[in-house]
Amino acid sequence: MPPLLQVTGISKRFGGLHAVRDLSLEMARGEVLGLIGPNGAGKTTAFNLLSGFLTPDQGAVRFDGHSLAGLKPHAICGLGLVRTFQIVRPFPHLSVLDNVRVGALARRPLMAEAREMARAVIDRVGLGAKTDQAAAGLTLPERKRLELARALATEPTLLLLDEVMAGLNPTETAGIVGLIQRINESGVSILLIEHNMRAVMTLSHRIAVLNFGEKIVEGPPAAVANDPRVIEAYLGEEYVHPPAR
Amino acid sequence: MAVGLTLIFGVMRVVNFAHGDMMVWGMYLAWILSTRAGIDPYVGFVACAAALFVMGWVTQRLLVDRIVDAPHEMQILLMLGVALVLENAALVAFGPDPQRVRSPLRAATFWLGPVFVDVARLVTFALAMVLTLALYLFLTRTDLGRTMRAAADNAYGALVIGTDVRRVYAAAFGIGAACVGAAGALVSPILPFQPAGGLSLSVASFNIVIIGGMGSLPGAFLGGLLVSVAESLGAVFLSPSMKELVSFSLLILILLFRPAGLFGKTAA
Amino acid sequence: MKWLGAAALGVLLLLPAVLNSYAVTVFIFIFFYAFLGQAWNIVGGYAGQLSAGHAAFVGIGAYTSAVLSVQAGLTPWVGMLVGGLLSAVLGTVVGYLGFRFGLRGFYFVLLTVAFAEVCRIVALNTDAVGGALGYYITFTGNPWQFQFQDNRVYYYVALGLMLIATGIVAAIERRRFGAYLIAIREDESACEALGVNTFRYKMLAMIVSSFLTGVGGTFYAFYLFSLQPGAVFGIPLSVEIIIRPIVGGAGTVMGPILGSFILSPLAEASRIYFGQGGWAGAHLIAYGLLLIAVVLFLPQGAYPALRRLWGRAAR
Numbered sequence: 163m164p165p166l167l168q169v170t171g172i173s174k175r176f177g178g179l180h181a182v183r184d185l186s187l188e189m190a191r192g193e194v195l196g197l198i199g200p201n202g203a204g205k206t207t208a209f210n211l212l213s214g215f216l217t218p219d220q221g222a223v224r225f226d227g228h229s230l231a232g233l234k235p236h237a238i239c240g241l242g243l244v245r246t247f248q249i250v251r252p253f254p255h256l257s258v259l260d261n262v263r264v265g266a267l268a269r270r271p272l273m274a275e276a277r278e279m280a281r282a283v284i285d286r287v288g289l290g291a292k293t294d295q296a297a298a299g300l301t302l303p304e305r306k307r308l309e310l311a312r313a314l315a316t317e318p319t320l321l322l323l324d325e326v327m328a329g330l331n332p333t334e335t336a337g338i339v340g341l342i343q344r345i346n347e348s349g350v351s352i353l354l355i356e357h358n359m360r361a362v363m364t365l366s367h368r369i370a371v372l373n374f375g376e377k378i379v380e381g382p383p384a385a386v387a388n389d390p391r392v393i394e395a396y397l398g399e400e401y402v403h404p405p406a407r
Numbered sequence: 408m409a410v411g412l413t414l415i416f417g418v419m420r421v422v423n424f425a426h427g428d429m430m431v432w433g434m435y436l437a438w439i440l441s442t443r444a445g446i447d448p449y450v451g452f453v454a455c456a457a458a459l460f461v462m463g464w465v466t467q468r469l470l471v472d473r474i475v476d477a478p479h480e481m482q483i484l485l486m487l488g489v490a491l492v493l494e495n496a497a498l499v500a501f502g503p504d505p506q507r508v509r510s511p512l513r514a515a516t517f518w519l520g521p522v523f524v525d526v527a528r529l530v531t532f533a534l535a536m537v538l539t540l541a542l543y544l545f546l547t548r549t550d551l552g553r554t555m556r557a558a559a560d561n562a563y564g565a566l567v568i569g570t571d572v573r574r575v576y577a578a579a580f581g582i583g584a585a586c587v588g589a590a591g592a593l594v595s596p597i598l599p600f601q602p603a604g605g606l607s608l609s610v611a612s613f614n615i616v617i618i619g620g621m622g623s624l625p626g627a628f629l630g631g632l633l634v635s636v637a638e639s640l641g642a643v644f645l646s647p648s649m650k651e652l653v654s655f656s657l658l659i660l661i662l663l664f665r666p667a668g669l670f671g672k673t674a675a
Numbered sequence: 676m677k678w679l680g681a682a683a684l685g686v687l688l689l690l691p692a693v694l695n696s697y698a699v700t701v702f703i704f705i706f707f708y709a710f711l712g713q714a715w716n717i718v719g720g721y722a723g724q725l726s727a728g729h730a731a732f733v734g735i736g737a738y739t740s741a742v743l744s745v746q747a748g749l750t751p752w753v754g755m756l757v758g759g760l761l762s763a764v765l766g767t768v769v770g771y772l773g774f775r776f777g778l779r780g781f782y783f784v785l786l787t788v789a790f791a792e793v794c795r796i797v798a799l800n801t802d803a804v805g806g807a808l809g810y811y812i813t814f815t816g817n818p819w820q821f822q823f824q825d826n827r828v829y830y831y832v833a834l835g836l837m838l839i840a841t842g843i844v845a846a847i848e849r850r851r852f853g854a855y856l857i858a859i860r861e862d863e864s865a866c867e868a869l870g871v872n873t874f875r876y877k878m879l880a881m882i883v884s885s886f887l888t889g890v891g892g893t894f895y896a897f898y899l900f901s902l903q904p905g906a907v908f909g910i911p912l913s914v915e916i917i918i919r920p921i922v923g924g925a926g927t928v929m930g931p932i933l934g935s936f937i938l939s940p941l942a943e944a945s946r947i948y949f950g951q952g953g954w955a956g957a958h959l960i961a962y963g964l965l966l967i968a969v970v971l972f973l974p975q976g977a978y979p980a981l982r983r984l985w986g987r988a989a990r
Contacts, residue, residue: 491963
């Protein structure tokens with residue numbers, strides 16, 4: 163079975179800065195891959211490269227049998243790869259329903275159908291009570307759910323989640339983690355960028371670690387957590403072998 | 408003229424659509440001073456600058472301040488409204504016919520080698536240089552100037568360190584307007600002006616500022632020089648009425664191919 | 676709400692029977708500018724792409740059908756479609772350049788203004804279309820030439836145009852096209868991520884908008900019979916076009932109509948009171964002040980505010 167996502171050696175430079183360097187990844191259908199790494203490691207840039215917001219200087223991305231070279235974000239979404247934004251971008255003046263409906267319209271061009279689909283998705287993410295409220299009035303956790311709902315409404319095969327837990331307290335985080343698990347169980351593959359280690363460990367089947375634009379480690383959560391290279395990347399050399407007391 | 412516009416944009420990210428119309432008022436003020444009080448515009452420009460400073464400050468405080476965080480379209484519409492009011496108030500107050508200010512320097516000319524120099528233009532040029540230099544010194548040497556540049560770079564940061572951002576904004580707008588007031592006065596003996604001329608002056612300012620780079624002071628200055636030279640050449644080789652065509656075409660080209668990152672592919 | 680609309684329509688249909696010719700003229704302008712405003716509303720209100728150069732499309736439509744009628748004897752009923760098409764071509768060019776090069780906000784406004792001014796200057800310098808003196812159409816009163824003896828026929832034509840444009844906008848709003856435009860106005864990048872081909876929809880909006888505006892140009896030509904580059908391509912006309920939907924409510928179906936009913940009488944009144952004695956521009960001062968007031972206090976326009984009040988009163 164060919165992999166759902168096949169990233170081969172993509173690179174991106176901004177002037178002198180190598181944001182992403184020779185990155186290769188693979189994802190199988192139904193998988194949850196966690197992407198972690200210190201700030202500035204290139205994770206969001208990688209997302210931008212995968213979703214078409216940036217073009218790689220080198221390398222190739224194949225998704226579900228299609229090459230993504232030169233495709234604009236909307237076309238990539240059409241193929242089934244959709245991303246959320248690290249800083250959420252709701253349509254502020256539109257209601258939750260209208261927000262999600264925009265996503266639903268991607269696959270269901272008829273307004274009535276799109277609306278029904280939107281309602282279903284809104285219930286699924288637990289925002290049912292706020293269906294008709296303007297997005298600008300939502301709390302942060304609610305906006306995160308909205309962002310998720312909108313992306314979900316496009317009926318994606320692969321969902322790219324960019325730091326969806328950022329700014330949430332432990333209860334809210336647990337709620338989102340449960341939601342993501344359910345989404346994955348329904349058949350959506352997920353690639354998530356996260357700083358919340360617990361969430362990443364719980365959700366991911368595999369984890370890839372980036373540092374300075376390069377992938378340094380990849381493997382099952384437990385292996386990655388104990389890998390000295392990961393510890394060094396996050397905390398610095400001294401902590402790989404903490405001094406004896 | 409362009410320097411004032413770029414200052415306003417640099418500090419507040421607001422595009423002053425009323426820029427040209429403010430300048431026209433500067434010109435009319437110079438005219439009033441000249442005809443009613445007999446003050447030569449080369450002296451009176453200080454008063455014009457001061458008057459327009461007040462106008463800018465008031466505009467900012469009353470109007471622009473409220474919509475600093477609003478989407479750009481709103482700011483554009485607001486300044487468009489201001490432009491409409493200014494232009495037509497001028498029309499009502501002064502009538503539609505072009506005017507010119509008389510100055511004793513007007514007629515003075517002399518030969519500098521093979522070149523025929525017009526003293527009025529020379530003085531204007533010299534004063535403009537002096538004023539630009541003064542503004543530059545203000546922005547780099549004085550506290551308020553540095554605060555302005557800080558606010559331009561990072562408004563939130565400036566707030567955090569306790570700057571009265573609104574006052575800085577008002578000052579910036581005021582100074583921007585003062586620049587244009589001075590410019591208007593200095594140019595009033597040379598260029599005929601009328602209320603309807605506000606638009607072309609605004610466009611000229613935008614042209615210069617976009618070429619030079621929005622928010623960059625040296626850019627505005629160099630841009631001004633560049634555009635004037637280009638236009639003069641254009642006037643020489645093409646018929647005068649097509650001169651405007653040149654500047655608009657230039658504007659279109661600049662808008663499309665502007666090097667300073669206008670290729671707005673949707674980067675997240 | 677629906678019976679209110681039907682009643683209003685009924686009144687409008689019957690009005691010419693009781694109004695004098697001057698009043699009919701006022702209404703003609705109300706309807707005509709509402710039509711132009713509605714056309715602009717598609718790209719300026721719904722899609723949020725502020726075009727301050729829409730007069731260019733009026734001008735092209737006007738000159739095209741006028742020249743075709745005078746030189747080639749082509750009936751303006753067909754000429755208006757040709758004019759609309761040519762306007763749509765310009766709209767495509769401007770839209771393509773603006774959207775492909777990612778011009779947003781202020782830069783896009785400037786682009787549209789620049790194009791309108793270029794059209795104006797070209798017309799001013801082209802003697803074949805009258806140059807600075809303008810282009811004139813002789814009045815024959817022949818309906819085949821889109822000319823009518825009776826002012827009231829123009830009334831119904833203008834009303835018809837306004838209703839057609841409103842119908843188009845309402846249809847757009849009901850479908851995915853409209854939902855996408857509104858979303859694009861809110862946040863383009865987010866739309867792209869959700870599968871919306873923002874370039875295509877903005878272009879579509881621009882093309883439809885410019886086509887309709889061009890058609891309006893024909894009405895202008897065959898109602899006023901004289902075309903001056905400054906008047907028909909100039910900024911003042913662009914301002915007239917955009918101010919009605921903005922004041923009335925950009926991005927709403929009723930906005931341009933409401934705006935026109937507010938502003939046209941205002942303009943007329945000020946023209947009467949101040950028209951003599953050098954106060955010629957006074958109504959534009961009022962426009963400017965209104966624009967400022969709307970931006971500061973009612974950014975969404977009068978219609979949404981009224982709808983809220985109505986909603987509150989109904990309870």
